[in-house]
Amino acid sequence: xxxxxxxxxxxxxxxxxxxxxxxxxxxxxxxxxxxxxxxxxxxxxxxxxxxxxxxxxxxxxxxxxxxxxxxxxxxxxxxxxxxxxxxxxxxxxxxxxxxxxxxxxxxxxxxxxxxxxxxxxxxxxxxxxxxxxxxxxxxxxxxxxxxxxxxxxxxxxxxxxxxxxxxxxxxxxxxxxxxxxxxxxxxxxxxxxxxxxxxxxxxxxxxxxxxxxxxxxxxxxxxxxxxxxxxxxxxxxxxxxxxxxxxxxxxxxxxxxxxxxxxxxxxxxxxxxxxxxxxxxxxxxxxxxxxxxxxxxxxxxxxxxxxxxxxxxxxxxxxxxxxxxxxxxxxxxxxxxxxxxxxxxxxxxxxxxxxxxxxxxxxxxxxxxxxxxxxxxxxxxxxxxxxxxxxxxxxxxxxxxxxxxxxxxxxxxxxxxxxxxxxxxxxxxxxxxxxxxxxxxxxxxxxxxxxxxxxxxxxxxxxxxxxxxxxxxxxxxxxxxxxxxxxxxxx
Amino acid sequence: xxxxxxxxxxxxxxxxxxxxxxxxxxxxxxxxxxxxxxxxxxxxxxxxxxxxxxxxxxxxxxxxxxxxxxxxxxxxxxxxxxxxxxxxxxxxxxxxxxxxxxxxxxxxxxxxxxxxxxxxxxxxxxxxxxxxxxxxxxxxxxxxxxxxxxxxxxxxxxxxxxxxxxxxxxxxxxxxxxxxxxxxxxxxxxxxxxxxxxxxxxxxxxxxxxxxxxxxxxxxxxxxxxxxxxxxxxxxxxxxxxxxxxxxxxxxxxxxxxxxxxxxxxxxxxxxxxxxxxxxxxxxxxxxxxxxxxxxxxxxxxxxxxxxxxxxxxxxxxxxxxxxxxxxxxxxxxxxxxxxxxxxxxxxxxxxxxxxxxxxxxxxxxxxxxxxxxxxxxxxxxxxxxxxxxxxxxxxxxxxxxxxxx
Numbered sequence: 001x002x003x004x005x006x007x008x009x010x011x012x013x014x015x016x017x018x019x020x021x022x023x024x025x026x027x028x029x030x031x032x033x034x035x036x037x038x039x040x041x042x043x044x045x046x047x048x049x050x051x052x053x054x055x056x057x058x059x060x061x062x063x064x065x066x067x068x069x070x071x072x073x074x075x076x077x078x079x080x081x082x083x084x085x086x087x088x089x090x091x092x093x094x095x096x097x098x099x100x101x102x103x104x105x106x107x108x109x110x111x112x113x114x115x116x117x118x119x120x121x122x123x124x125x126x127x128x129x130x131x132x133x134x135x136x137x138x139x140x141x142x143x144x145x146x147x148x149x150x151x152x153x154x155x156x157x158x159x160x161x162x163x164x165x166x167x168x169x170x171x172x173x174x175x176x177x178x179x180x181x182x183x184x185x186x187x188x189x190x191x192x193x194x195x196x197x198x199x200x201x202x203x204x205x206x207x208x209x210x211x212x213x214x215x216x217x218x219x220x221x222x223x224x225x226x227x228x229x230x231x232x233x234x235x236x237x238x239x240x241x242x243x244x245x246x247x248x249x250x251x252x253x254x255x256x257x258x259x260x261x262x263x264x265x266x267x268x269x270x271x272x273x274x275x276x277x278x279x280x281x282x283x284x285x286x287x288x289x290x291x292x293x294x295x296x297x298x299x300x301x302x303x304x305x306x307x308x309x310x311x312x313x314x315x316x317x318x319x320x321x322x323x324x325x326x327x328x329x330x331x332x333x334x335x336x337x338x339x340x341x342x343x344x345x346x347x348x349x350x351x352x353x354x355x356x357x358x359x360x361x362x363x364x365x366x367x368x369x370x371x372x373x374x375x376x377x378x379x380x381x382x383x384x385x386x387x388x389x390x391x392x393x394x395x396x397x398x399x400x401x402x403x404x405x406x407x408x409x410x411x412x413x414x415x416x417x418x419x420x421x422x423x424x425x426x427x428x429x430x431x432x433x434x435x436x437x438x439x440x441x442x443x444x445x446x447x448x449x450x451x452x453x454x455x456x457x458x459x460x461x462x463x464x465x466x467x468x469x470x471x472x473x474x475x476x477x478x479x480x481x482x483x484x485x486x487x488x489x490x491x
Numbered sequence: 492x493x494x495x496x497x498x499x500x501x502x503x504x505x506x507x508x509x510x511x512x513x514x515x516x517x518x519x520x521x522x523x524x525x526x527x528x529x530x531x532x533x534x535x536x537x538x539x540x541x542x543x544x545x546x547x548x549x550x551x552x553x554x555x556x557x558x559x560x561x562x563x564x565x566x567x568x569x570x571x572x573x574x575x576x577x578x579x580x581x582x583x584x585x586x587x588x589x590x591x592x593x594x595x596x597x598x599x600x601x602x603x604x605x606x607x608x609x610x611x612x613x614x615x616x617x618x619x620x621x622x623x624x625x626x627x628x629x630x631x632x633x634x635x636x637x638x639x640x641x642x643x644x645x646x647x648x649x650x651x652x653x654x655x656x657x658x659x660x661x662x663x664x665x666x667x668x669x670x671x672x673x674x675x676x677x678x679x680x681x682x683x684x685x686x687x688x689x690x691x692x693x694x695x696x697x698x699x700x701x702x703x704x705x706x707x708x709x710x711x712x713x714x715x716x717x718x719x720x721x722x723x724x725x726x727x728x729x730x731x732x733x734x735x736x737x738x739x740x741x742x743x744x745x746x747x748x749x750x751x752x753x754x755x756x757x758x759x760x761x762x763x764x765x766x767x768x769x770x771x772x773x774x775x776x777x778x779x780x781x782x783x784x785x786x787x788x789x790x791x792x793x794x795x796x797x798x799x800x801x802x803x804x805x806x807x808x809x810x811x812x813x814x815x816x817x818x819x820x821x822x823x824x825x826x827x828x829x830x831x832x833x834x835x836x837x838x839x840x841x842x843x844x845x846x847x848x849x850x851x852x853x854x855x856x857x858x859x860x861x862x863x864x865x866x867x868x869x870x871x872x873x874x875x876x877x878x879x880x881x882x883x884x885x886x887x888x889x890x891x892x893x894x895x896x897x
Contacts, residue, residue, distance in 0.1 A: 005893075009888070256708045260763070326704075468669070
């Protein structure tokens with residue numbers, strides 16, 4: 001990393017004056033080492049009620065069966081698989097940030113990777129609950145694994161992408177968990193060193209005896225790189241295989257060759273939107289503005305516009321090739337999508353995923369916290385609609401017009417979905433209380449080279465061209481949420 | 492922070508003379524002779540298929556140069572600042588490459604040597620014995636005027652952006668400051684949008700419509716992947732050859748390592764896209780789609796079908812896996828040459844089965860035309876490169892690039 005020669009033009013990754021290693025620890029551990037405030041309790045109560053709703057509605061499903069959902073003979077797969085794919089997609093950003101951005105040496109990942117990875121893990125858990133819930137008989141879940149017949153199961157069909165899913169998602173989940181936990185070790189050790197009594201014993205066990213020696217750090221670096229190398233293909237494989245759940249079929253609207261990379265781009269798109277949704281609030285409530293700066297928000301918005309446009313290219317390609325193919329069923333499937341009874345879902349998808357993110361071309365909008373947050377919610381909605389459109393509009397009018405129907409979700413369908421959001425937020429809010437939401441050790445690496453104070457020093461020493469220094473100051477004062485006075489007043 | 496740049500001569504210019512000049516001119520001559528040979532020996536269709544292949548390849552590499560520039564600016568990359576003059580040289584000759592491609596396509600259409608799956612007498616006339624309902628359905632899109640308009644429009648817009656990005660850099664050399672840098676970022680972003688939304692259509696037109704009955708939504712990104720890998724390999728190869736001739740002392744193994752990582756990653760990406768397209772068509776087994784691979788599974792093509800995967804995926808992934816191999820000039824040079832040959836084969840597998848089919852060949856026409864275009868590219872690119880200094884001296888991230896260390 002060319003850290004010692006970092007250009008003054010680059011925006012700082014840590015703002016604020018008098019930021020020391022000790023201050024980083026103090027700031028980031030505030031939520032972990034203190035009693036929760038009211039905002040947290042209110043959020044947690046709502047989320048926990050949501051989780052309770054999930055327990056109730058899933059139990060109801062198990063007791064009475066899948067018939068409690070809105071599925072019918074023509075649309076045999078709808079709300080449940082939409083929810084599953086939505087959650088799996090969200091679970092892509094964390095590992096992308098931690099792995100791909102690490103391989104690209106993008107230092108700005110250091111202050112967002114921890115929360116993003118945690119979010120990934122919780123999103124994949126939510127996705128997994130859908131798999132188990134829609135098995136109908138969850139106690140038979142192990143049938144999805146290739147266990148010998150003595151266990152009473154049938155050998156799995158290796159030709160089925162659903163089995164590939166089982167392997168892909170479980171591998172992805174395990175590696176993401178290991179990656180996340182490995183990154184946590186030095187930070188858990190920091191908490192351990194500051195804690196007393198029972199807390200100290202717990203964090204002591206969790207820290208795996210981390211002692212901060214040079215050798216430990218070296219191994220830590222090597223393991224991080226290896227895990228990044230392993231998880232990069234995994235991130236891509238998961239949604240590739242999810243897309244194949246649809247694309248290997250011969251159903252018009254599902255079978256198209258562009259699906260794998262298009263799904264992956266969409267997954268990263270939705271994942272980053274969810275990271276924005278969570279971090280913009282967490283940063284404010286927990287006072288992390290100096291660590292998650294406007295540059296981080298802007299960079300994430302840029303990734304959202306990039307992936308949103310890739311998805312847009314895919315939508316248009318699909319639409320064009322459906323016409324170009326000359327295959328009448330393919331043509332009808334898309335005509336029906338665009339202008340059939342579900343036209344509103346299609347256009348909701350187009351608007352939320354392709355059109356509205358283009359607003360991020362304006363620097364004013366992509367550096368506005370409020371606009372970023374609203375647009376991140378819009379993207380979350382749009383990506384839910386994308387899956388709904390692909391799944392339901394392709395199924396609801398099949399080859400036999402007498403069996404054409406609409407899909408209406410039941411109350412249970414809706415409750416399971418809302419409940420899964422509750423589960424997600426419950427887990428995330430608990431995470432904020434017990435583990436540092438920002439990778440302290442990794443942020444400390446940036447203080448010497450990429451913090452505002454280090455850049456200010458360069459300017460004071462007069463070792464950078466005047467014009468560059470002006471550019472640097474302007475980029476901060478004009479767009480950054482932390483204005484100079486406020487920021488210095490804080491300390 | 493002191494300036495440690497004393498040891499490098501940032502004003503050096505490439506001198507285009509001697510062997511590179513002689514040999515590239517000889518190569519162009521070989522190409523002309525091969526074209527003449529093909530046309531005179533009654534191999535017009537095969538000659539045109541090869542002309543299309545190399546003209547498309549040539550244009551893709553130059554367009555990839557412009558794309559590389561735009562990506563570096565938008566991503567605010569620092570490491571590459573010291574080598575930007577090379578993709579700029581590619582970008583500057585994109586207009587010439589574009590004109591050649593347009594001429595080849597137009598001449599092929601005019602002489603009925605190319606695109607006869609959709610451009611032949613009676614295909615769209617219901618009363619004609621040759622009537623083809625499928626093609627008639629597409630004729631609103633696949634017709635000569637609209638086809639050529641699109642081609643000209645796309646290539647002209649890429650060329651304009653490419654020249655703009657190069658011009659900003661020249662201005663920066665003279666004026667310094669951040670003005671050119673800011674403009675480059677802005678226009679790069681606009682270029683990327685135009686390029687991203689239109690390249691799939693470009694490849695649907697120029698390559699996929701050779702087999703006009705067949706369709707695949709992935710085809711655009713598949714061609715993009717091939718373009719990007721071959722562009723990266725050409726950039727890297729040029730850097731290495733310049734270094735070997737004693738130029739560009741500020742480029743070291745760290746920059747090569749990054750270029751190597753890009754080549755490694757995007758070779759895998761190419762394979763990913765190739766495989767996803769193949770797997771989904773194979774799995775669904777629908778006749779209107781499998782026809783494409785059916786042709787490529789004929790004994791004429793099958794061995795090359797597999798060689799394509801070995802050369803463009805298995806070999807680079809195995810060779811470039813380790814850190815050291817990406818930092819060694821000779822290894823990296825070998826991989827670049829191998830991939831450039833590999834992607835020639837890739838384009839060959841895209842073009843030949845749908846045009847000359849079982850009359851395919853590998854002889855004077857193929858080798859000669861490939862050598863001719865390689866010579867033409869080398870000649871034009873080096874000539875363009877020699878016009879300015881080898882580094883954009885006022886690039887704001889030059890200092891980062893010179894001290895790049897990974």
